[in-house]
Amino acid sequence: MDQVFAVIALTLRTIPNRIWMSAAAVLSVALVVGVLLFFLAMGDGFRRTLSGTGSDDIAMILRSGAGAELNSNISRDQVRLVEEAPGVARDADGAPQVSAELYVIVDGIKRATLTEANLPLRGVGPMAQAVRGPLTITQGRMFESGTNEIVVGASVLREFSGFDIDQEIRLGTANWTVVGVFESGGSVYESELWADATVIQNLYQRGTSFQSVRARLTSPDAIGELEAYNDAEPRLQLEVDSEKEFFANQGGAMQPMIIVGWTLGIIMSIGALAGAWNTMYSSVDSRTRELATLRALGFSGLSAFMGALTESLFLAAVGGVLGALGAYVLFDGLSASTLGASFTQVVFTFELSPSLVLTGVVLALIVGLFGGFFPALRAANTPLLAVHQG
Amino acid sequence: MTDFGLIRHNLFRKTLRTILMLVAIMIAFLVYGLLGSFDKLWNSGEDLAAADRLITVNRINFTVSMPYAYINRVRALEGVKNATWANWFGGYYQEGRNQIQTFAVDPETYLEAYPELLLPDDQRADFLNDRSSIIVGEPIANQFGWELGQTIPLKSNIFSNVDGGDTWQFRIAGIFTGEEAQTQTNYAVFxxxxxxxxxxxxxxxxxxxxxxxxxxxxxxxxxxxxxxxFANSSAETETSTEAAFSKAFIAQIGNISLMVRSIMAAGFLTILMIVGTTMVMTIRERTKEIAVLKTIGFAPARIFRLVVGETLLLVVIGGVIGLGFSWLFVKGLGASMEAFLPGYVMTWDVALAAVAIMIGLGLVTGFFPAFNAMRTNIAEAMGKE
Structure with missing residues (x-):
């Protein structure tokens, strides 16, 4: 055992002699890990934003077949029927906690690219906050009903220009004043602009119709009662989902990106593996005489094997950690936005969780293990006579 | 022995080392081929946009509609050769996840506006004559196994039919293809x-x-x-060139090109490091030989050429193999994912750019080892053990 540690220590101490080749191996592993973590952090961040939005004691009601709020249409009468439905919670005053909302698209200017992008403008009524998780106004105040005032989500403020408080903005043919900024625990709602539903009905010629209805349920199980009522009532026949399920389905939209990330990660790992192998091959090659001397002194083949393998694993680990560190500095918390299911921007932040970092380092170690294995075998089998080679 | 023969022998002297470098180079060009073809496709909307085509949308947002009467007012304007329009139908087939981009259009003027859509004359005439017909792009017809003359039910996730329900029946009068591989044809118009x-x-x-x-x-x-x-009306408009419109639209999804190009650059940086350092070391091992070559009269420039040539040959062999593999992959993926990534092909310019990169990379990585070799001092090198 002492032999093994002695050779490992000796091998690692001589890395500076092969600094450039070693640096090449480290860098190639670091780049592979960085690329993989980029995709994984993006997929995770997006999924977290969407799954963080839904709650299972809120029912989300759309026109059957609409799939997204943008496509849906619900009449005032249908909203009334939902308000009387079984399973719907009521507040202290006995009013049903049901929020009928409108969803229209307006243009915002993305700060990153200075190009126009679709932003959702949501028309809400007094019950909007009652059917959502914690939603707080962090700056300014809530809009006043019946006025051209809007409040904007914190993500909108971050990613799009022109939505600062007290700013007057023109959306379509109307001017609006930003009076407040809200946060809701990093959910999708933070990517939205909110205004009074009746004002939007007028400006967008929607009459008295809405697009979606959210209802707080007395319990998560009460959704069954609501569904039964919806199916039995010929005037409804709407699509009822729990809000959690509705957004979780949309979170899967990034799945292809995760597949792309792994595919690229694995393909590029093969390149890095060839690089690591090459480095280790050269390392063993340049130490042939040293290894033969050790063998002559009575060190076992195992110790030579372990020395070379450890060097490879060490270089790969350094690469993996560097790649993860680089990914952390460059990507973690990076704010980005993309088109979501409703054809509007969803702002999300990259999340590099410890488990992702671990995934990256494990991939690096696998590269190191395979890259070092054959050169290490070679080191173990160095013939004693090699000591005489020129 | 010719210089090329010398280069070839030198390159394969340490077979394993050469193979490992070739694999690293191959992978970088494989990744380049896959991503470069994707990048090309991604930006094809902008690249293939007709120079004379403008898109007018509602100023609020392109998803907001405008009055039908606008079209005649536009047609009357100077400089307008043809004007047509389209509506988003929100179509899907059988299930919500089988979304099909479906537009309601004015057939004659629409086909005139998009001459790159190829449709046989008889199918074209059939489509124009039958108001209940539809034409679909080839990738969609392939995806669902649709044939000419077949009647298909399409549902809308936005509109309801006056007949009740949200289904429309269409007879397929034509299947259109695109002039270029990347011309977008994964949609249907009626x-x-x-x-x-x-x-x-x-x-x-x-x-x-x-x-x-x-x-x-x-x-x-x-x-x-x-x-x-249309200024100061209830539906103000915003007109831009098709290229600008496409560019703005894909920018909504994110800066995909930057992402793709960064990854390709990461791949090339890796091989620059691996091949560069390995070649420097290889040449250092051969110092003595180079001194011998110099002694027997090889000029420094020729030695420089030999080493650069060796690196270049290495990169080109690996690069061509990698590019070949990526061509096969792109072909396979393009065929199996026609419905999602129509037009995913490796075009000549992507392949030629790869060759240019190979040459550039070969020259850059070969420079330092070649420079070292050229300056080898005979007396010193011979003295080395």
């Missing part, structure tokens, strides 16, 4: 008149207008006069 008469709300509204100008030179002037026409 008669706007049919649409307008059968929807329960939103009649006499159009989604957007497509304008062909008499010449790209008058684009700006036409765009301005269109938007001026």
């Amino acid at each position: 008669h706007w008149e049919n649409f307008n008469e059968s929807i329960t709300f939103g009649q006499d509204l159009i989604g957007w207008m497509i304008i062909n100008t008499t010449s790209p030179d008058v684009n700006d002037q036409v765009a301005t006069s269109v938007d001026e026409q």
Whole structure:
């Protein structure tokens, strides 16, 4: 055992002699890990934003077949029927906690690219906050009903220009004043602009119709009662989902990106593996005489094997950690936005969780293990006579 | 022995080392081929946009419609050769996840606006004559196994049919293809008149207008006069060139090109490091030989050429193999994912750019070892053990 540690220590101490080749191996592993973590952090961040939005004691009601709020249409009468439905919670005053909302698209200017992008403008009524998780106004105040005032989500403020408080903005043919900024625990709602539903009905010629209805349920199980009522009532026949399920389905939209990330990660790992192998091959090659001397002194083949393998694993680990560190500095918390299911921007932040970092380092170690294995075998089998080679 | 023979022998002297470097190079070019073809496709909307085509959308947002009456006012403007329109139908087939981009259009003027859509004459005539027919792009027909003459039910996730329900029946009058591999054909178009008469709300509204100008030179002037026409109305417009519109649209999804190009650069940086350092070391091992070559009269420039040539040959062999593999992969993926990534092919310019990169990379990585070799001092090198 002492032999093994002695050779490992000796091998690692001589890395500076092969600094450039070693640096090449480290860098190639670091780049592979960085690329993989980029995709994984993006997929995770997006999924977290969407799954963080839904709650299972809120029912989300759309026109059957609409799939997204943008496509849906619900009449005032249908909203009334939902308000009387079984399973719907009521507040202290006995009013049903049901929020009928409108969803229209307006243009915002993305700060990153200075190009126009679709932003959702949501028309809400007094019950909007009652059917959502914690939603707080962090700056300014809530809009006043019946006025051209809007409040904007914190993500909108971050990613799009022109939505600062007290700013007057023109959306379509109307001017609006930003009076407040809200946060809701990093959910999708933070990517939205909110205004009074009746004002939007007028400006967008929607009459008295809405697009979606959210209802707080007395319990998560009460959704069954609501569904039964919806199916039995010929005037409804709407699509009822729990809000959690509705957004979780949309979170899967990034799945292809995760597949792309792994595919690229694995393909590029093969390149890095060839690089690591090459480095280790050269390392063993340049130490042939040293290894033969050790063998002559009575060190076992195992110790030579372990020395070379450890060097490879060490270089790969350094690469993996560097790649993860680089990914952390460059990507973690990076704010980005993309088109979501409703054809509007969803702002999300990259999340590099410890488990992702671990995934990256494990991939690096696998590269190191395979890259070092054959050169290490070679080191173990160095013939004693090699000591005489020129 | 010729110089090339010398280079070839030197390159394969340490077979394993050479193979490992080749694998690393191959992987970098494989990744380049896959991503480069994707990048090309991703930006094809902008690249393939007709220079004389303008898109007019509602100023609020392109998803908001405008009055049908606008089209005639646009047609009357100077510099407008053809103007047509389209509506988003929100179509899907059988299940919500089988979304099909479906537009309601004015058939004759729409096909005139998009000459790159290829449709046999008889199918074209059939489509124009039958108001209940539809034409679909080839990738969609392949995806669902549709054939000419077949009647298909399409559902809308937005509109309801006056007949009740949200389903429309269409007879497939034609299957269109694109002039270029990347021409987008994964959509379907049907008669706007049919649409307008059968929807329960939103009649006499159009989604957007497509304008062909008499010449790209008058684009700006036409765009301005269109938007001026509708200024201060309830539906103001915003007109831009098709290229600008495509660019803005794909920018909504994110800066994919930057991402793709960064990854390709990461791949090339890796091989630059691996091959560069390995070659420096290889040449150092051969110092003595190089001194011998110099002694027998090889000029420094020739030695420089030999080493650069060796690196170049290495990179080109690995690169060509990698590019070949990526061509196969792209072909396979393009065929199996036609419905999601139509037009995913490796074009000549992507392949030629790869060859240029190979040469550049070979020269850059070969420079330092070659420079070292060229400056080898005979007396010193011979003295080395």
